[in-house]
Amino acid sequence: MADRIIIIGGAIMGSSLAWWLTELGHPPGAITVVERDPTYAACGTAFSNSCIRQQFGNPLNVAISRFGVECIKNFQMIMGDDRVPPVHFHPFGYMYLADTPAMADHLRRVQAIQTKAGAATRLMDPDALAAEYPFYNLDGILLGSHGAENEGYFDGTTMFDWWRRLARERGVTFLADTVTAIDTRGGRIGGVTLASGNTAGADIVVNVAGTRGAQVARMAGLDLPIEARKRYTWVFEAARPLDRDLPLTIDPSGVHVRQDGAGYMVGAKPDPDPAVDPDDFGGDWSIWEDKVWPALATRIPAFEEIRVRRAWVGHYDYNTFDQNAVVGPHSDLPGFFSLNGFSGHGLQQSPALGRGLAEYLTQGSYRTLDLTPLGPDRIRAMTPFPETAVI
Ligand SMILES: Cc1cc2nc3c(=O)[nH]c(=O)nc-3n(C[C@H](O)[C@H](O)[C@H](O)COP(=O)(O)OP(=O)(O)OC[C@H]3O[C@@H](n4cnc5c(N)ncnc54)[C@H](O)[C@@H]3O)c2cc1C
Structure with a gap:
């Protein structure tokens, strides 16, 4: 049986x-x-x-x-x-940005691991980043790592x-x-x-x-x-949308932002980042003013003028x-x-x-x-x- x-x-x-x-x-x-x-x-x-x-x-x-x-x-x-429909996939890639030599070394190390495992990860110096993604403010950025294939929203x-x-x-x-x-x-x-x-x-x-x-x-x-850890998400529209797809950009601050249809989605974790009850969906929204919006508007100046449409708190099932x-x-x-x-x-x-x-x-x-x-x-x-x- x-x-x-x-x-x-x-x-x-x-x-x-x-x-x-x-x-x-x-x-x-x-x-x-x-x-x-x-x-x-x-x-x-x-x-x-x-x-x-x-x-x-x-x-x-x-x-x-x-x-x-x-x-x-x-x-x-x-x-x-x-009856099963196609799964929509928007492959805008992920872009990790490094602003310290240690972070840049980490990106180089993992890029070698990724390409050996079959991923199309490319390293980009600031000149290459500026040429392809002119909307970034690259002050202090030493290196970018972009997934040229098979990365994005699904x-x-x-x-x-x-x-x-x-x-x-x-x-x-x-x-x-x-x-x-x-x-x-x-x-x-x-x-x-x-x-x-x-x-x-x-x-x-x-x-x-x-x-x-x-x-x-x-x-x-x-x-x-395994602990429940809060993660914040905001969906916003920009007064001046970018003229090309925004990769899911992981800023050195940890704030990450991506294309979301015609708008954008940004996420962040709280500091500190304690374990919480899985039923606790309360948010300390000061994180937006104190951390998220400053990081966003600094890295992508076109996002100085935006309108937040939705926001939520969810939980990672975090393996400590x-x-x-x-x-x-x-x-x-x-x-x-x-x-x-x-x-x-x-x-x-x-x-x-x-x-x-x-x-x-x-x-x-x-x-x-x-x-x-x-x-x-x-x-x-x-x-x-x-x-x-x-x-
Ligand atoms: C804000 C946020 C952004 C994320 N972004 C990404 C992303 O971009 N890409 C990615 O790959 N992943 C992402 N994740 C992670 C991903 O969503 C989760 O890892 C995944 O959804 C976990 O699925 P799961 O089915 O294991 O758990 P869950 O979706 O948490 O489901 C667990 C289920 O178990 C049920 N359950 C619990 N206890 C019991 C019980 N005692 N009896 C019966 N039922 C029970 C619950 O009701 C629940 O429905 C994100 C997560 C969050 C919160």
Whole structure:
């Protein structure tokens, strides 16, 4: 008999996993996704800026994003259903700017890693930057690093919708309920208890609970170094729009801004950046006046005159140990798996990580990309597998 799999969390990562499991032959009737908020209004997926890049410091993350782009470009074919629409992709590239020799050295180091892993990252000196992107104020800038291909905005909502919809059509159960306890009697997974008072038996439980990943792990007696961290986003219109696409520009201050249709989107993190409750959506909007707008108007003087249209606070599922995903089996609890800790790059990783964990669960090992280095046992062993390029 096939393993009964319970996926805790049905947002983009849980839905990707559910669909890939069915695609790789796991009987849909043996898969249940439990989701505490089926409106998905407050999860990380709902607040995402929905961009993909190749400029990572860890070659496995470059490979993960390379499959992400393949999936974006060929979504209908991969899903095998004529009803699936194309996924809109606006490849304006990412532009990292360095204003210290140490930052410039870092960009050079990771560019070598990226190009070796197949990314089209090019380094640009200030003259090259000024020629191609005359709207930047380059005072103090020593180097830029631009992704010439396969980086930009993609419509993650469409991917999420179709993974969920087709998984359900194939027979996966999506249950609107909250997992409140995990049965680990006998030292292995036996099932879950739900807020409704019901219980459900399971051979395998996968923790895909986003910012609540540590809370769910604790139900199984395990620790995960994952915290909810606030991230701010503003959408604005400029009185003088730029005459060409704005790459997703990561200013040395950490403020990042990109094209958003005819307008622009800017994001930033608070300083300090404490762990918060996943239900805390309160914002300290002084960050706009004190940090974000000054950095923006300095780097791109055309943005001195802008009108903010919308703003929101969302949460990263931030891995404090090494800022990288935690994916795979926990060897001290047979049957318990993690798909957590994406630290701000989970949307673009949902194709490769959903597929990878589905391979592991259906075939006993990774078949395409080897995700073993992302395994949770690295945390207990205190051997980080870091991602250094976190935005
Ligand atoms: C402002 C912002 C910008 C971002 N920009 C990007 C970007 O440009 N590119 C990128 O790749 N990534 C980006 N990210 C990160 C990305 O959005 C997340 O990594 C990704 O959406 C995580 O998806 P998830 O399904 O793992 O988690 P979530 O979307 O957080 O979903 C977890 C789900 O689990 C459910 N759940 C939790 N506990 C339980 C329980 N006990 N029982 C039942 N259900 C439960 C929750 O209700 C939720 O629906 C951004 C994130 C934010 C906040």
